[in-house]
Amino acid sequence: MSAAPAPAPAAKPPAATTGFLHRPRVVTGTVLRIPGARGVSVRVQGRALAVTAAILLTLIAVALLSLTTGDYELSVAEVLRALTGGGSGGADFVVNTLRLPRLLTALAVGAALAVSGALLTGLTGNALGSPDIIGFTNGSAVGALTVIIVLHGSMTQIAIGALTGGLATAAAVHLLMLGRGLHGFRLVVIGIGVSALLLAVNSYLITRATFQEALEAQAWLIGSLGNRGWTHANAILIAVAVLLPPAFLLSRRLSMVEMGDLTATGLGVDVTRTRTVLLLVSVALAAFATAVTGPIWFIALAAPQLARRLTRTAGPALLPAALTGALLLAASDLAAQRLFAPALLPVGTATGTIGGLYLIWLLITESRKSRA
Secondary structure, eight states: OOOOOOOOOOOOOOEEOOOSSSOOEEOOOEEEEOTTSTTOEEEEOHHHHHHHHHHHHHHHHHHHHHHHOSSSOOOHHHHHHHHTTOSOHHHHIIIIIIIHHHHHHHHHHHHHHHHHHHHHHHHHTOTTOSHHHHSHHHHHHHHHHIIIIIIOOOHHHHHHHHHHHHHHHHHHHHHHHTTTOOOHHHHHHHHHHHHHHHHHHHHHHHHTSOHHHHHHHHHHHHOOOTTOOHHHHHHHHHHHHHHHHHHHHTHHHHHHHHTOHHHHHHTTOOHHHHHHHHHHHHHHHHHHHHHHHOOOOSHHHHHHHHHHHHHOOSSOOHHHHHHHHHHHHHHHHHHHHHHSTTSOOOHHHHHHHHHHHHHHHHHHHHHHHHHO
16 A cells, blocks of 8 residues: 655745845735725735834924924924914914925925835846936936026926936936846946936036026035925925826836846736836936935935835835835934034935945945855
8 A cells, every 4th residue: 555645845925036135035914805806905014014104103203393393493282283274473484384395395305216216226126226326316407407507497497307307318328228138237337327427517517607506506416405495395296196106006016027027027017118117207206306406315225225124025115115215304304404503504415425324335235245
């Protein structure tokens, strides 16, 4: 009598790749089925949900500090009354005219840059694949500076110029990559070269400006949230409201693209179309953010990586990345205002300093991994 065959080992859940910086992780979590939606379910990861909630609570605390502290101290109750239209004249002016548009601009720009960086990181499979490094931010700056210095345009025209410059840079990088495939390392190297050329163009534009225009352009290039009113806040809020939904809707396809083109195609994803749409969304987010505040470094580079490390998710983690970017920029602006008062320190200086240290650490870490 022959022995019964041994039972087959239980199948393990599939591992999902998480990009250049992250080792493959096993996708875990609780699957919730949506009532009334046949065949539709949502995977909820406990750690990711807890971390996202913690980031959100911290963001609310930073926002309250931004609205209550400063030369004109206010209580939380006074801020809430001003927001609902029941505050005194002084509190209403300070909150609704000075502090709130600056805060909303910081939150929207931080979220836009973080999601832009997360999309590019996922598309390139490289932690350095952010609009700062590849040159899209500098391209947007060229377009915006052209409108500021040459055309003396309005806020709307500056936004259009920044978007045009960012898209033109993306097209130039695409042409240089034509026929070679979207390889992450090659894209980063080409992007660094294009970025250097665009910096030279920015310098040339400043030399052609009048003294006053050159001062304004140089101040804009540092990246600042100072003197940002409702015109700036409304512009970036509209851009975020239009561009974030398609990014979130395509985040699942981006997770599949991160596994490789062959795998994604086998799972039914139109890789070329998905890459094109997400690249356009990424460039547009970075361009509009740059148009409103000028180039702000570090956020697009660091926020997506911090969000992934904290949540330990396999996918692009766009929502945690957006909240992390908003928190980093709002907290940096708050620190620049309070710690260096009465000096007016642009937030771009603070994020650039931190970003340089982060980039050095990132390069050292990746160098050690490649040797291992």
